[in-house]
Structure formats: C-alpha cells, structure tokens
Amino acid sequence: MSAPAQPGRPRRVALVPGVLALLPEYASLVDPVADLRAAALGAVGWLAEAGPVEVVADAQGQRVAAHLLAEVGGVATQPLDAGDGPVLVVANGTARRGEKAPGHLDDRARPFDDRLAVALGVPAGAAGAPDPAALATLDESLAGELLVGHVAGLRALGRLLTPERRAEVGYADDPFGVQYWVVRWA
Amino acid sequence: MTLKLGRHEFADDATLMMAIVNRTPDSFFDKGATWAEDKAFDRVATVVEQGAEIVDIGGIKAAPGVEIDAAEEKARVVDFVARVRAAYPSLVISVDTWRAEVGDAACAAGADLLNDAWGGADPELVDVAAAHDAAVVCTHTGGVTPRTRPYRIEYDDVVRAAIDDTVAYAERAVAAGVDPRSVVIDPAHDFGKNTFHSLEVTRRLGEMVDTGWPVLVSLSNKDFVGETLDLPVGERLVGTLAATAVCALAGARIYRVHQVVETRQTVDMVWTIAGRRRPARAIRGIQ
Numbered sequence: 001m002s003a004p005a006q007p008g009r010p011r012r013v014a015l016v017p018g019v020l021a022l023l024p025e026y027a028s029l030v031d032p033v034a035d036l037r038a039a040a041l042g043a044v045g046w047l048a049e050a051g052p053v054e055v056v057a058d059a060q061g062q063r064v065a066a067h068l069l070a071e072v073g074g075v076a077t078q079p080l081d082a083g084d085g086p087v088l089v090v091a092n093g094t095a096r097r098g099e100k101a102p103g104h105l106d107d108r109a110r111p112f113d114d115r116l117a118v119a120l121g122v123p124a125g126a127a128g129a130p131d132p133a134a135l136a137t138l139d140e141s142l143a144g145e146l147l148v149g150h151v152a153g154l155r156a157l158g159r160l161l162t163p164e165r166r167a168e169v170g171y172a173d174d175p176f177g178v179q180y181w182v183v184r185w186a
Numbered sequence: 187m188t189l190k191l192g193r194h195e196f197a198d199d200a201t202l203m204m205a206i207v208n209r210t211p212d213s214f215f216d217k218g219a220t221w222a223e224d225k226a227f228d229r230v231a232t233v234v235e236q237g238a239e240i241v242d243i244g245g246i247k248a249a250p251g252v253e254i255d256a257a258e259e260k261a262r263v264v265d266f267v268a269r270v271r272a273a274y275p276s277l278v279i280s281v282d283t284w285r286a287e288v289g290d291a292a293c294a295a296g297a298d299l300l301n302d303a304w305g306g307a308d309p310e311l312v313d314v315a316a317a318h319d320a321a322v323v324c325t326h327t328g329g330v331t332p333r334t335r336p337y338r339i340e341y342d343d344v345v346r347a348a349i350d351d352t353v354a355y356a357e358r359a360v361a362a363g364v365d366p367r368s369v370v371i372d373p374a375h376d377f378g379k380n381t382f383h384s385l386e387v388t389r390r391l392g393e394m395v396d397t398g399w400p401v402l403v404s405l406s407n408k409d410f411v412g413e414t415l416d417l418p419v420g421e422r423l424v425g426t427l428a429a430t431a432v433c434a435l436a437g438a439r440i441y442r443v444h445q446v447v448e449t450r451q452t453v454d455m456v457w458t459i460a461g462r463r464r465p466a467r468a469i470r471g472i473q
Contacts, residue, residue, distance in 0.1 A: 020472035032469040102473065176473035 014043040017092035017180040018061035039170035039182040047086035048074025061090030091153035093179025094146035101177025125172035190367040192298020204240035205233035209262040236446040244282030271296025286310035293318035304332040316363030324355035328378030348373040372402040384410035391436035404442035
C-alpha cells in the first residue's frame with residue numbers, strides 16, 4: 001500500500017483544516033464540504049503513499065485525521081524524533097471573518113489570515129515559498145482571540161518546512177466564515 | 187426488507203408520500219375539485235412536482251352516498267390510470283378500491299398497488315394483486331360493510347384488533363401469491379372507529395410497526411382530527427400534521443395525504459429526529 005520513506009528526500013507535509021463536518025457522525029444528505037473533502041482526501045492520500053503518517057493535531061483534529069486516513073487506507077504513526085515520514089498537520093485560519101462566522105466579525109481576522117497565507121507560501125491561494133520563521137513565531141495570543149484552529153500545529157509547520165519547499169494548494173476558501181487551506185509541501 | 191410496489195422498489199428506511207387523487211364528485215375534502223379527468227390529471231402533475239412517490243386514485247368516496255357500481259367505478263378509474271401510467275412511468279400508481287373486478291382492470295391499465303380501504307370485503311382482491319404482481323394495502327375496519335359509518339362499535343382493544351385483522355389479511359395475501367415485499371398494513375383511522383379509537387391507534391401505532399409489516403397511515407383531515415380540535419374540514423392541517431408526527435416517530439412508512447409538501451416536511455423532520463434520516467445539509471457549529 002505505501003512505499004517506505006526514502007532518506008534524503010524531504011518529508012511530505014500537508015495541511016488540512018479540522019472541520020468536524022468531515023466526520024461521518026456529522027454527515028448530511030448533501031455534503032456541505034464536498035470540495036474541501038475531496039481536496040483533503042487527495043492530500044492525505046498523497047501523504048499515505050509515502051508511509052505511515054505522523055499527525056500533528058489537537059484532540060478534535062486527531063479524529064478528523066484518523067477519519068481521512070481511514071478513507072484513503074492510510075495509517076497513523078506515533079510521533080518520532082527526527083523521523084522522515086510524512087506529516088499531516090490539522091489546523092486552519094481564523095473563524096471571525098464575517099458577521100455569520102462562528103466568532104462573528106473581527107476586523108483583524110482577514111489581515112491575520114492574509115499574513116498566515118504568506119507564511120504558508122500560499123498568498124491569495126497561489127503557490128509560493130513558505131516562511132518558516134514567520135510560522136514558528138505566530139502570535140498565539142492574537143490567534144486565540146481570532147479562533148484560529150490549532151495554532152500549535154501551524155507553528156509546528158515552521159519547524160517542518162524550509163524556504164526551499166514549494167506549496168501546492170488544493171483548497172483555499174472561507175465558505176462558512178472560517179479560513180480553510182489544504183496544502184501539500186513536496 | 188425492501189418495499190416492492192408493483193414496478194417500483196424502495197429501501198427499508200424510505201418514507202413515501204401517497205397523494206390522494208379523487209375521481210369523484212363528492213369526496214369530503216376536495217368536494218369534486220378533481221372530478222373532471224383533466225382536473226385530476228392536473229392534480230397528479232402537481233403532486234408529482236411536490237415530490238409524491240405514489241398517487242392513490244379513487245373513484246368512490248368512502249362515506250355513504252349514491253351507489254356506484256363496478257362498471258361506473260371502472261369508467262372513472264381505469265382509463266385514467268392508463269393515462270397517468272403513460273405520462274409518469276416512475277410514479278407508483280395506487281387505486282383505492284375494494285372490488286377485485288376494478289382492481290383487475292386497473293392493474294391491467296398500469297396500477298402498481300391496490301389500496302383496499304375496506305379490509306378485504308371482496309376476498310378475491312388478493313388474487314388479483316397476486317396475478318398482476320401488484321402490492322396490496324391491508325386495512326382494518328372492524329368488519330364493517332364498505333361505505334358505512336361506524337355506529338356504536340366497541341373493541342376490547344382496538345389496537346389488538348387492528349393488528350390481528352391486518353396481519354391475518356397480510357398473511358392471506360401472501361398465501362394467495364402476493365409478494366411478501368408488496369404487502370402493507372393500515373390501521374385505517376376512522377374506518378370502523380370512533381375518534382377515541384383513532385386516537386388510541388395513533389398513540390399506539392408503534393405496536394403495529396412492531397409486526398414487521400410496513401405501515402401506511404391515512405390521517406389527512408379526517409374527522410378524528412376535526413372532533414379532537416373542534417374544527418371543520420379545511421382547518422385540520424395542523425392537527426393532521428401533529429398526528430402525522432406521532433405516526434412518523436413510531437415508524438409509519440407511507441402517508442396517504444391531501445397536502446404533500448407539508449406532510450413531507452413533517453415526516454422528514456421527525457424521521458431525522460428519530461435518527462433514521464440525515465439532515466439535508468448541516469454545517470452550523472461544525473464548520
């Protein structure tokens with residue numbers, strides 16, 4: 001099913017949002033996150049091709065990751081120091097991007113997400129180079145106020161990525177007032 | 187178990203709207219509004235648009251009145267069934283009749299289901315259903331003669347009587363050769379029942395569901411609703427929907443109705459509360 005990780009090649013890293021609507025217990029007749037789901041499954045499938053996947057997520061994000069991995073036939077592994085296997089980070093941007101957003105409108109939300117997009121290497125949804133230093137030093141206090149999903153995971157990306165990596169965007173949108181990205185770094 | 191209604195099959199968790207289409211000049215609710223064939227055909231188009239899976243075409247009103255013989259009943263129903271069959275191949279066509287002769291002609295014209303509201307008054311109806319591989323609705327009437335009103339009928343246990351009679355009828359249908367997947371039971375609210383009986387049948391509908399036979403309920407705007415709320419025909423929709431909700435929670439599968447849209451929403455809501463259906467599209471709080 002999965003090829004062993006190859007030493008010397010950069011770890012495959014991907015980001016998906018911790019959207020509970022991705023879980024089967026919250027399924028609807030019409031999937032409200034069909035496009036996001038397709039992109040997330042694509043990214044997780046790409047990770048799983050490279051071996052057991054290390055998951056960086058909070059408790060809810062772990063459930064999302066476990067479901068996505070199960071859907072693509074992948075397996076999760078325990079975090080390993082200096083491992084070189086693929087990594088799935090479950091995190092997302094702010095949840096205060098509009099009056100109907102979960103946290104209502106906060107004018108600081110969109111600028112924060114814009115800065116975060118640049119740091120991820122996906123400014124305005126385009127492919128670019130990540131800024132690991134910016135990720136590693138994200139303002140946790142402001143992120144908390146803006147209901148960012150799992151800021152620790154975003155900061156972990158700062159340690160996992162290098163400026164030489166290139167982002168591939170699978171999804172970048174905020175259909176429900178929350179900023180989602182699905183990104184792969186090869 | 188899959189529900190097979192003539193040409194059509196439905197999953198065992200599906201609920202179905204059976205829209206009433208009267209080819210009568212005198213039925214209690216519409217008072218002849220669809221007596222003319224074109225008006226009845228327009229009614230079919232409307233209820234199909236509203237999402238009804240089944241139309242129940244009837245040529246004789248249930249209440250006492252001018253006698254309609256089999257020839258006249260066939261004249262009202264059979265050609266109309268053929269016209270609906272041709273126009274709506276995927277629609278389930280039910281015919282509301284107790285007469286085997288009418289059922290036979292209707293099935294030959296394309297009917298899928300014989301809705302015998304009078305509890306097997308004509309014993310050959312099940313043979314007709316079997317011969318055409320049609321489905322049959324087995325109702326409980328307490329043994330009354332078709333087109334009579336209940337008068338001082340009492341039961342030791344109306345629900346026990348309804349279960350015993352409808353299950354016996356269902357078994358008779360299967361013995362006659364009707365596909366077991368094509369047999370539906372119906373307690374028949376207000377047929378051979380006073381308002382207290384119909385209320386009790388509603389309250390204890392789960393006991394009928396527990397028989398394992400799919401249950402049809404025909405509640406729409408009936409007198410037990412009107413007497414309960416002291417409301418005339420035409421003002422009974424809310425009461426009908428309340429009774430519908432109770433039956434849906436108990437697990438009734440088919441709803442014979444005048445108002446398709448309102449009943450569909452009620453049943454979908456209750457079916458989802460009961461955990462038998464997913465919300466249409468839920469994202470609030472889980473995005």
